[in-house]
Amino acid sequence: MNIPTMTTLVQDAEVSTASNSYEFTFSTNNGSSVANSTDEFTTGTQSKRRASIADSVQSVQSGDTGSKHTKSTLTSGKSRQSSRMSVPGLWGDFARRSSVWETDSLLSEDLEDTIACKESCISQVESTARWLSSTLHTAFTKPSILVPSLLLFVVLVVCGMFVVYGFENATIESRKQTATAVAEQTDLFFVRVLENAFTPLFTMSMFIQELPEFHNLDLLIGDRCDPVLDPLNCTESTSAPPMPGKEETHRDLSGIFNTAEGQEIQRKFDTIASGIKQNSGLGKALVNIQLAPKAVVSMLYPMVNCEDFIDNPRVEEGYCLNNTAAWGHDLLNDPARKGIASATVPAEGVVTAGPLNLVQGGETFIARLAINMDPEEGHKMIVDNVTYPCWGFVVVLLDWTTLKEQSNIYREFQNENMQFKLTRTDVINDEEVVKTIAESTNSELCAENNVTLDLDTGDNDWVISVCYNEGFSPNYKVWAYPIIFIGSFIFMLLMMLVLVSKSQVEGILLKLMPAHAIRKLKKGQTVIEKYDMVTIYFSDIVGYTQMSSGMTPAEVMKMLNDLYSRFDIEAAKHGIYKVETIGDAYIAVAGCPNKCTGTEAAQKMALFALDVMKIVNEYKTDDGTQVCIRAGLASGPCVAGVIGTSLPKYTLFGDTVNFAARMEQTSKKMRVQISPATQRMLLDAPDYEFECEERRDDSGELGIELKGKGRQYTYWVNSAKKQSPFQNTEMSNETAEENFETIVRGEEYA
Numbered sequence: 001m002n003i004p005t006m007t008t009l010v011q012d013a014e015v016s017t018a019s020n021s022y023e024f025t026f027s028t029n030n031g032s033s034v035a036n037s038t039d040e041f042t043t044g045t046q047s048k049r050r051a052s053i054a055d056s057v058q059s060v061q062s063g064d065t066g067s068k069h070t071k072s073t074l075t076s077g078k079s080r081q082s083s084r085m086s087v088p089g090l091w092g093d094f095a096r097r098s099s100v101w102e103t104d105s106l107l108s109e110d111l112e113d114t115i116a117c118k119e120s121c122i123s124q125v126e127s128t129a130r131w132l133s134s135t136l137h138t139a140f141t142k143p144s145i146l147v148p149s150l151l152l153f154v155v156l157v158v159c160g161m162f163v164v165y166g167f168e169n170a171t172i173e174s175r176k177q178t179a180t181a182v183a184e185q186t187d188l189f190f191v192r193v194l195e196n197a198f199t200p201l202f203t204m205s206m207f208i209q210e211l212p213e214f215h216n217l218d219l220l221i222g223d224r225c226d227p228v229l230d231p232l233n234c235t236e237s238t239s240a241p242p243m244p245g246k247e248e249t250h251r252d253l254s255g256i257f258n259t260a261e262g263q264e265i266q267r268k269f270d271t272i273a274s275g276i277k278q279n280s281g282l283g284k285a286l287v288n289i290q291l292a293p294k295a296v297v298s299m300l301y302p303m304v305n306c307e308d309f310i311d312n313p314r315v316e317e318g319y320c321l322n323n324t325a326a327w328g329h330d331l332l333n334d335p336a337r338k339g340i341a342s343a344t345v346p347a348e349g350v351v352t353a354g355p356l357n358l359v360q361g362g363e364t365f366i367a368r369l370a371i372n373m374d375p376e377e378g379h380k381m382i383v384d385n386v387t388y389p390c391w392g393f394v395v396v397l398l399d400w401t402t403l404k405e406q407s408n409i410y411r412e413f414q415n416e417n418m419q420f421k422l423t424r425t426d427v428i429n430d431e432e433v434v435k436t437i438a439e440s441t442n443s444e445l446c447a448e449n450n451v452t453l454d455l456d457t458g459d460n461d462w463v464i465s466v467c468y469n470e471g472f473s474p475n476y477k478v479w480a481y482p483i484i485f486i487g488s489f490i491f492m493l494l495m496m497l498v499l500v501s502k503s504q505v506e507g508i509l510l511k512l513m514p515a516h517a518i519r520k521l522k523k524g525q526t527v528i529e530k531y532d533m534v535t536i537y538f539s540d541i542v543g544y545t546q547m548s549s550g551m552t553p554a555e556v557m558k559m560l561n562d563l564y565s566r567f568d569i570e571a572a573k574h575g576i577y578k579v580e581t582i583g584d585a586y587i588a589v590a591g592c593p594n595k596c597t598g599t600e601a602a603q604k605m606a607l608f609a610l611d612v613m614k615i616v617n618e619y620k621t622d623d624g625t626q627v628c629i630r631a632g633l634a635s636g637p638c639v640a641g642v643i644g645t646s647l648p649k650y651t652l653f654g655d656t657v658n659f660a661a662r663m664e665q666t667s668k669k670m671r672v673q674i675s676p677a678t679q680r681m682l683l684d685a686p687d688y689e690f691e692c693e694e695r696r697d698d699s700g701e702l703g704i705e706l707k708g709k710g711r712q713y714t715y716w717v718n719s720a721k722k723q724s725p726f727q728n729t730e731m732s733n734e735t736a737e738e739n740f741e742t743i744v745r746g747e748e749y750a
Contacts, residue, residue, distance in 0.1 A: 533598030602681030632663025
């Protein structure tokens with residue numbers, strides 16, 4: 001016989017009274033019916049057993065054989081207990097009571113506890129009110145208590161404001177010193193670079209003066225003579241003529257360097273310049289070395305420079321500095337370059353300029369050094385009607401983009417939470433023109449409240465302006481002053497309490513207020529972080545146990561490593577954090593540890609899950625076996641922390657983790673199941689529109705039963721489409737649909 005336990009829930013009871021007779025009907029939580037005190041139990045299999053109490057017991061089963069209720073009629077007479085009765089204690093007690101639910105004693109005990117608690121609370125409140133009234137009356141009626149307390153309040157407020165003011169000034173001064181120090185470091189870097197640039201100039205100058213092959217280049221090029229403008233004097237001139245198509249700015253040097261002698265000079269120059277470049281200490285910043293006899297750019301190394309721009313993040317991929325257009329450039333006759341060239345010829349040292357946009361492209365810093373030779377040998381140059389004993393000059397080009405990267409100027413200021421703007425001042429037609437040559441993302445913050453420093457670089461003035469993102473003044477004043485007032489008021493009240501206690505109870509030691517329990521970290525510091533909204537991803541391999549049973553451990557490991565390495569690449573691409581892999585399970589999270597909005601986290605994770613499905617669909621093991629996975633996503637809050645001191649690990653905790661695991665466990669092959677919260681997040685995804693399908697169980701009803709969660713209305717996420725920039729504007733449905741472009745790297749996520 002199946003006897004119901006004490007935990008059986010009585011769902012239904014019918015009680016009728018007539019001439020000392022009682023009728024009961026009970027049903028248990030498993031659908032069985034129980035006839036009280038007769039030990040007659042009717043189950044789904046319609047088995048039943050009879051027992052009698054007193055003289056007679058009549059059992060009647062309901063007409064519907066499938067009914068889960070059984071009625072028993074108990075007629076009282078002389079109370080005798082049948083020898084066949086097997087559960088007399090509980091059910092017999094019901095029959096002997098005048099009421100089915102006889103709970104007066106239990107109610108009395110609960111009521112007594114409630115009344116006692118209520119009385120205790122009232123008593124405590126009344127006691128506190130009396131103590132407060134007495135304390136305030138004493139404090140305000142005795143000037144010896146009130147005056148010192150108010151004086152303490154004023155003193156604390158004034159002192160606190162002075163302290164905040166002092167800290168504010170100290171912080172401002174410290175920040176200005178830090179900003180100046182960072183600016184000075186930037187200045188030192190560029191000064192050092194320019195000093196290093198002097199070495200190639202002087203080295204090449206020495207070669208020009210020592211090697212006879214280069215001595216007569218200025219004489220071969222000669223002074224500029226245009227046969228069109230001056231046909232009488234230029235008919236028999238041996239000077240290099242103007243370049244066809246560029247008569248105003250270039251000279252044609254092909255007659256000099258297309259000869260065997262000219263080509264030999266060019267090879268020797270390339271060899272010398274290559275050695276100087278490699279040993280300059282400037283690295284990829286030194287992009288070109290030039291010779292300009294008679295101020296005409298005649299030899300350049302390298303002519304086309306691609307190598308120095310490889311892996312440069314601030315230039316386009318495949319960029320090359322092509323100097324072909326600079327060959328034959330007559331600097332003294334080009335209005336855009338005449339000013340710098342004219343200043344170089346009479347200068348006794350290095351002349352710098354830039355950054356400038358060159359003819360051959362690119363923004364470049366230029367350094368020139370004039371080469372002086374014996375004028376009696378014909379080495380002369382005329383600038384502004386003044387003759388100088390000058391052969392020409394050596395030029396080095398420093399790539400400005402590379403210099404900025406080498407200086408770490410962006411990283412340094414970003415690390416210090418600063419903004420900067422670097423400008424240069426050019427004098428053009430007797431007017432000063434200020435140009436920005438480098439600036440941080442929010443450099444407009446430096447328009448006011450900044451630190452400026454003049455840099456010792458170039459012949460044109462360089463000025464760097466530096467500021468903090470939030471300004472030099474600290475922002476803690478917003479909450480410091482309220483804390484001062486509140487703290488001073490609390491200290492005033494404490495002083496009042498102390499003085500009142502001293503006044504009321506003389507000769508008694510002050511009673512200290514009980515201190516809060518302070519927990520101390522005895523072995524290091526616990527790392528714990530709270531995240532309000534993340535999206536967690538779980539997936540595992542369908543049929544993993546059967547698949548791995550036919551493989552060696554090494555083959556299983558190789559397969560998982562190969563597959564999950566591809567997952568890792570996708571995780572990095574989408575900006576999500578891989579938590580761990582446990583066996584064949586892959587766990588990741590978006591929105592932690594790099595915080596973002598809940599909708600962004602859900603979007604990232606959904607795109608990752610769809611990409612992963614595409615990867616798995618195309619993946620096969622070495623023996624050609626197709627691998628399938630199932631995946632689940634859930635969104636919500638979680639806590640992350642580092643667990644353990646030996647082999648510590650960054651781990652997630654919270655109900656969201658369990659929910660994501662349930663999503664994966666109840667998912668289907670090659671499907672991505674998402675929680676209701678994730679689906680709501682995807683509806684508000686900032687950049688994509690996701691196609692989500694309601695999940696139905698085998699009977700066609702919406703939702704699915706989850707362990708510990710009950711029925712949850714989950715969804716399948718099938719695909720994603722890129723939203724148009726006009727997606728959120730008012731337009732017709734047809735126009736909105738035309739503004740979607742389908743993607744999965746150019747295809748639809750599916």
